[in-house]
Amino acid sequence: MIALLGHLWSDFMPLLLEGMTVNFEIAGIAIGLGLVAGLVLAIARWRGGVVGAGAASAITLMRAAPTFVVMFFLLNALPKTVSLSGVMAVALSLLPYSAAFVADAGLDALRHMRSGSSLAALQFLPNVMRAFFVLVMSSSAGAAIGVGEGITAILHQAEQLPALGDRLILFAIGVASFGIPLQLAFVLLRALQRRLGLLLASRQTAQVK
Amino acid sequence: MRPLSALVAVVGLALAILGAGLGRPAWAREPESPDAALASLLEAARTGDANRCSSPLADRLIRVLCNGQIRIGVRDYYPLFATRTGDLREGYEVDVARALAAKLGVAVDFLRVNAASRIPLLAEDRIDLVIATMGHNTQRDGQVRFIRPHYYRSETIVVGPKRLAVSGWKDIAGRTVCVTIGNGSNAALVSHDVRLLLFDEAGVLPERLKDGTCLLAAQDDSFFAEAFTHPDFADRFALKFGFAQVPWGMAVERTGSEKLARALDLISQIFHRDGVFLDIARQHRIATGFLEEQQKVWSSAACNTATGSSDPGCILPALDAELEPTRFAGAVAAFERWFSAITGIELSLPMLTTVPAWSLLLGGIVNTLILIGGALLATLFFALGIGAALSSTMGPLRWLARSIVVILQSSPIVLTLVVASAVAHALFPFSATVALGTAIAALGLANGSNAGQAIGEATLTLRQERAAGAHAGGAVFARAVSRSATQIVAFLINAAKGTPIASFIGAPELLSALTDITSFSSGRATTYTLLLIFYTLVVMLVVAVCRRLQATLESGRTAT
Numbered sequence: 001m002i003a004l005l006g007h008l009w010s011d012f013m014p015l016l017l018e019g020m021t022v023n024f025e026i027a028g029i030a031i032g033l034g035l036v037a038g039l040v041l042a043i044a045r046w047r048g049g050v051v052g053a054g055a056a057s058a059i060t061l062m063r064a065a066p067t068f069v070v071m072f073f074l075l076n077a078l079p080k081t082v083s084l085s086g087v088m089a090v091a092l093s094l095l096p097y098s099a100a101f102v103a104d105a106g107l108d109a110l111r112h113m114r115s116g117s118s119l120a121a122l123q124f125l126p127n128v129m130r131a132f133f134v135l136v137m138s139s140s141a142g143a144a145i146g147v148g149e150g151i152t153a154i155l156h157q158a159e160q161l162p163a164l165g166d167r168l169i170l171f172a173i174g175v176a177s178f179g180i181p182l183q184l185a186f187v188l189l190r191a192l193q194r195r196l197g198l199l200l201a202s203r204q205t206a207q208v209k
Numbered sequence: 210m211r212p213l214s215a216l217v218a219v220v221g222l223a224l225a226i227l228g229a230g231l232g233r234p235a236w237a238r239e240p241e242s243p244d245a246a247l248a249s250l251l252e253a254a255r256t257g258d259a260n261r262c263s264s265p266l267a268d269r270l271i272r273v274l275c276n277g278q279i280r281i282g283v284r285d286y287y288p289l290f291a292t293r294t295g296d297l298r299e300g301y302e303v304d305v306a307r308a309l310a311a312k313l314g315v316a317v318d319f320l321r322v323n324a325a326s327r328i329p330l331l332a333e334d335r336i337d338l339v340i341a342t343m344g345h346n347t348q349r350d351g352q353v354r355f356i357r358p359h360y361y362r363s364e365t366i367v368v369g370p371k372r373l374a375v376s377g378w379k380d381i382a383g384r385t386v387c388v389t390i391g392n393g394s395n396a397a398l399v400s401h402d403v404r405l406l407l408f409d410e411a412g413v414l415p416e417r418l419k420d421g422t423c424l425l426a427a428q429d430d431s432f433f434a435e436a437f438t439h440p441d442f443a444d445r446f447a448l449k450f451g452f453a454q455v456p457w458g459m460a461v462e463r464t465g466s467e468k469l470a471r472a473l474d475l476i477s478q479i480f481h482r483d484g485v486f487l488d489i490a491r492q493h494r495i496a497t498g499f500l501e502e503q504q505k506v507w508s509s510a511a512c513n514t515a516t517g518s519s520d521p522g523c524i525l526p527a528l529d530a531e532l533e534p535t536r537f538a539g540a541v542a543a544f545e546r547w548f549s550a551i552t553g554i555e556l557s558l559p560m561l562t563t564v565p566a567w568s569l570l571l572g573g574i575v576n577t578l579i580l581i582g583g584a585l586l587a588t589l590f591f592a593l594g595i596g597a598a599l600s601s602t603m604g605p606l607r608w609l610a611r612s613i614v615v616i617l618q619s620s621p622i623v624l625t626l627v628v629a630s631a632v633a634h635a636l637f638p639f640s641a642t643v644a645l646g647t648a649i650a651a652l653g654l655a656n657g658s659n660a661g662q663a664i665g666e667a668t669l670t671l672r673q674e675r676a677a678g679a680h681a682g683g684a685v686f687a688r689a690v691s692r693s694a695t696q697i698v699a700f701l702i703n704a705a706k707g708t709p710i711a712s713f714i715g716a717p718e719l720l721s722a723l724t725d726i727t728s729f730s731s732g733r734a735t736t737y738t739l740l741l742i743f744y745t746l747v748v749m750l751v752v753a754v755c756r757r758l759q760a761t762l763e764s765g766r767t768a769t
Contacts, residue, residue, distance in 0.1 A: 064748040068709040077737040140621035146422035179619020
């Protein structure tokens with residue numbers, strides 16, 4: 001087991017970390033595009049009318065579209081003139097989720113701003129951060145189309161380990177590699193939200209006085 | 210004439226005939242030998258009516274002999290078989306073409322063809338013969354006249370890293386294999402529970418193997434022959450096993466080429482028997498197993514006859530590539546035409562036109578519905594179980610549940626599926642049922658743990674409220690479930706949305722089924738568009754049902 005861990009540390013970990021940067025890259029593209037599309041949809045919904053109803057319908061459809069199917073749709077159903085890299089295909093397949101999430105969170109923020117609660121509106125930021133980490137985890141779908149991300153690195157390494165016990169150790173390392181940054185991010189998010197909550201409470205107290 | 214003189218004359222004539230024939234092998238002297246039949250056919254074509262060369266009804270053999278040139282379609286880039294560098298053409302097929310032309314006593318005029326143009330160019334009379342890596346199957350039998358015996362045979366081979374222990378079908382069930390779209394052998398892979406990763410061009414496969422995108426790839430052995438000539442590729446990868454053997458045939462136009470086809474049949478027989486094909490293959494370092502077998506066949510007395518090329522005992526059958534049409538294939542085709550005429554959009558519904566595709570589609574829909582129903586129930590089950598554990602007053606149980614939640618939250622869903630699949634395969638042999646069950650359990654655990662956490666947190670707040678005297682108590686767990694209804698419903702919807710990812714571990718749901726169908730048929734754009742619509746509608750239906758469940762749960766909260 002010590003030999004296995006030594007081998008994984010020296011040979012596998014660099015590949016895993018390299019692969020995980022692709023997960024973050026995909027999530028970055030998806031959240032960036034999602035912010036643009038989602039805020040447009042949020043503003044459209046906020047204004048109401050026909051455009052608002054159209055935006056609401058679009059968000060409903062986006063929420064319902066499964067990422068994995070969207071990814072295969074983008075790779076297979078687009079005209080041959082549109083050539084997508086694997087990374088872009090995964091990022092775009094995550095766009096319906098990220099845009100719908102940003103639209104919902106953005107609408108809440110706009111409503112808070114209208115009611116004068118700008119600190120409550122700032123909850124939009126931790127929410128977007130949470131969505132970013134969900135996207136990091138979801139970007140592992142890229143393994144199905146051969147994108148060289150973190151899970152792909154884990155699966156390639158697993159192919160070289162015939163014993164189930166060795167594979168489970170490898171998978172545990174994989175879970176820890178994804179889990180530690182995720183749990184740390186959630187701790188930071190909770191701290192940020194608590195700080196915002198305290199600020200909000202102190203401002204309300206000041207207004208009452 | 211005296212008897213003695215007569216005897217001397219007869220013996221002398223016999224010796225003269227014997228002497229004349231000694232320079233040729235025994236089989237060539239037989240009146241029914243292919244050599245004799247070829248000689249008489251060519252002789253008849255060269256002589257006769259002076260107008261035969263200009264007659265529009267003349268067989269192509271006569272035109273070829275009159276022109277002193279045969280137009281042969283070959284590929285420009287198929288390493289080891291036919292390549293072109295400037296004016297220099299090389300490869301097994303190129304040298305076979307030259308040997309055929311030499312046997313006919315004419316020059317050769319090469320024309321470039323590819324997989325799409327080789328049959329149309331014959332039909333348009335722009336080439337007389339095609340020798341271009343063309344597999345002989347029953348579908349093509351209706352389009353061109355194949356020359357028998359076949360000049361080569363390829364098979365689909367599975368290639369992977371040397372260290373990987375794969376030696377047959379049992380080792381690749383449930384694994385992903387990189388293939389090219391439209392490859393005839395994809396259906397065989399699908400029937401052995403192999404997951405396919407599709408590529409448009411075969412040319413990328415060696416690179417995708419090298420960069421690790423593909424662990425295994427399946428393609429013609431003739432294609433990989435070139436890759437294996439490179440030491441860096443040959444050092445790392447090996448042939449695992451082969452299947453789906455396809456004979457390759459030269460072909461001529463079906464009409465107006467009867468004599469040319471007959472002459473080429475006879476020449477092919479002779480080339481096999483005399484080892485001409487074999488020698489050329491060795492020069493180009495391509496696989497020779499098939500040609501060695503064929504040399505034995507065509508050297509046998511039974512096949513080395515003028516009629517050998519039509520003897521089913523000597524020649525190989527065409528590959529049966531016809532897929533059985535569905536009862537309603539005609540109506541589907543009519544609908545496709547009507548739709549295209551009305552909208553101008555090319556519609557192709559391959560999943561409805563052949564029995565194997567239709568069967569895969571129906572199986573995929575049923576499995577998807579089972580998967581979604583199972584994932585929803587499993588999510589609910591694990592949510593309640595983990596929620597109850599997190600709500601427990603027993604510390605160790607609570608900590609165990611909390612650890613499970615943290616681990617499952619930290620694992621990307623694909624990794625959770627892979628871990629579940631590895632454990633399941635250690636316990637059971639791979640099957641579609643095991644893959645479906647594993648996917649249901651993994652999706653249920655991943656989503657149920659999150660929903661369970663919400664129940665646990667709701668229990669905690671309810672206890673805090675009770676301690677503060679905010680409410681009168683009652684069944685805390687039921688109230689916690691009711692309070693976390695929104696979260697439970699959100700994760701139920703998430704479970705339904707996540708079901709297509711089960712195809713990653715070989716669960717035969719609809720995405721997997723349609724990927725399989727498009728790997729051996731056309732209509733990818735339509736297929737994946739319909740798939741997206743189907744899944745979106747199913748998820749919207751699940752959302753509607755879940756909202757009702759949420760209303761029921763929340764009404765319970767109001768009642769309590």
